[in-house]
Amino acid sequence: MPRARLCLTDLLGVLLSVLALAATSLACPALVPDEGASSDSGGADTSTSEPAPPDLPPPGPEDIVVATFNVHLFFDMVCDSGSCGGGAFEEVYSQAEFDYRADQIADAIDGLKADVVLLQEVESEACLDALVERLPQFQTAYLGETGFVASIDTAILSTLPLIEIRSHGEAPIPLPGGGSTHFARDYLEAHLDAGGRRLIAFVAHFKSKNDDDPERRLAEATAARDLIDLAADNYPDALVLMGGDLNDVPESQPLQAIEAGGGTERVAAELGDDDWTYVYDGDTRALDHLYLSTRSGGGSFVKGTARVLRGAGTDGWGGSDHAAVRGTFRVGG
Numbered sequence: 001m002p003r004a005r006l007c008l009t010d011l012l013g014v015l016l017s018v019l020a021l022a023a024t025s026l027a028c029p030a031l032v033p034d035e036g037a038s039s040d041s042g043g044a045d046t047s048t049s050e051p052a053p054p055d056l057p058p059p060g061p062e063d064i065v066v067a068t069f070n071v072h073l074f075f076d077m078v079c080d081s082g083s084c085g086g087g088a089f090e091e092v093y094s095q096a097e098f099d100y101r102a103d104q105i106a107d108a109i110d111g112l113k114a115d116v117v118l119l120q121e122v123e124s125e126a127c128l129d130a131l132v133e134r135l136p137q138f139q140t141a142y143l144g145e146t147g148f149v150a151s152i153d154t155a156i157l158s159t160l161p162l163i164e165i166r167s168h169g170e171a172p173i174p175l176p177g178g179g180s181t182h183f184a185r186d187y188l189e190a191h192l193d194a195g196g197r198r199l200i201a202f203v204a205h206f207k208s209k210n211d212d213d214p215e216r217r218l219a220e221a222t223a224a225r226d227l228i229d230l231a232a233d234n235y236p237d238a239l240v241l242m243g244g245d246l247n248d249v250p251e252s253q254p255l256q257a258i259e260a261g262g263g264t265e266r267v268a269a270e271l272g273d274d275d276w277t278y279v280y281d282g283d284t285r286a287l288d289h290l291y292l293s294t295r296s297g298g299g300s301f302v303k304g305t306a307r308v309l310r311g312a313g314t315d316g317w318g319g320s321d322h323a324a325v326r327g328t329f330r331v332g333g
Contacts, residue, residue: 056113057305057328064160064194064299064329066201067114067309068243068288071105072320073152076126080149090150098130101319106134108318112309112326115159116192118243120185120205121152128155144169144186144203154203154244156190163191163198173223181216184208187224189231194239197298197331200231204244206254214254217247221254229263232296239299239331243290245322250275250286263295267306267327277308277323279315288325302328 059065075091077098084092093101109117109131117138122128125143132141140158142165145151156165169186188203204224207217224242232240242264248254250266258264267290268275276284292301305328309317317324 054111054307054309056307056326057302059302059328060330062195062331063302064116064199064239064331065112065114065326066116066118066241066243066290066329067112067324067326068118068120068203068245068290069109069112069317069324070120070205070245070288070320070322071108071122071318072316072322073121073123074101074105074127075123075150078124078126102127102130102134104319106131108320108324109135109157111318112324114326116199116201116241117157118201118203119155119157120203120245122155123150123152131157140190140192142188142190144188146185152185152205154185154188154205156188156201156203158190158192158201160192160194160199163193165190168223168227171223173219175219176215176222181219183220183223184216187220187227189227191238194331198235198238199299199331200235200238200240202228202231202240202242202244204242204246206245206247208247217254218257221246221248221257225258225260225264228258228291228293229295232263232293235298236296237298237332238296239329240293240296241291241329242293243288243325245288247287250289255289258291263293265292265294265301266290267292267301268308268325270303270306271308275306275308277325278321284315288322290325290327292329299329299331302330 075093077093079092081090084090128141128143132138137159138157140162142156144154144167146153146169166189167186169183172180172182174180184207185205190201192199206220207213228240228242275286277288278285307326309324309326311317316322
């Protein structure tokens, strides 16, 4: 009898081991996909290959590539507002999180293959310095600091030497209904040396539609156009550009104010319905724009080169909720 009890106990142990192994196999997915699995089967894509790079037309020797990119809330490691995380507006990153975001954004900027990059939503000099450290090709870097805590600011990076830079963030601008306001973020005016020719790039980030104030955004657009025209009149041989997150669509009053009477060209217009850069409630919207001043004779847009860059399987670029916009311009052409 003792011998029989020993055999039954052993059998029970084996059975429990088999059941445990089976349960483990069901609970844990295979680390390596089946060799016979096909990516056409409708399951998850198990490919480890990188997505195809975007189709970027190569510039000619006299061409300058310009891009605008809202990087989306690139905060540093200091909680300036005293209220960070947990649903608060300002995030405060650990060193590892900050490095990850800086690497992600720098890779996205590098992927634009641009000579001039107009940036939005960069919090501080520490953030911009982190990007420059990773992108040594950009000899010009400037942040349009608005000066309040947890500000998300405009910035510019360029491979071209800087001649001068002007800030228009604190200048009063008239409201359509009377009174005055100012740009929601600094409206930067950067003068760059493009092989002996002057390139003037304006960087914009107009009032958002959160807690909307369309009258202010119209005031920003009107003032932005006036400053574009002033630059073109003062430097008739310069290539004059403006770009950024304008927080409005082509048919809106603000963009109509930028385009009023001719004198500017929205480069992504050639893309038709594929010009969108943002998705809200399932609707695609073109909120990020690049403009050329046709008032000056310092250059032209190279037709067919407008691109909106979105990551594979996403609506934005480089981890942002915004896509980037890119175009090629011919200096002196």
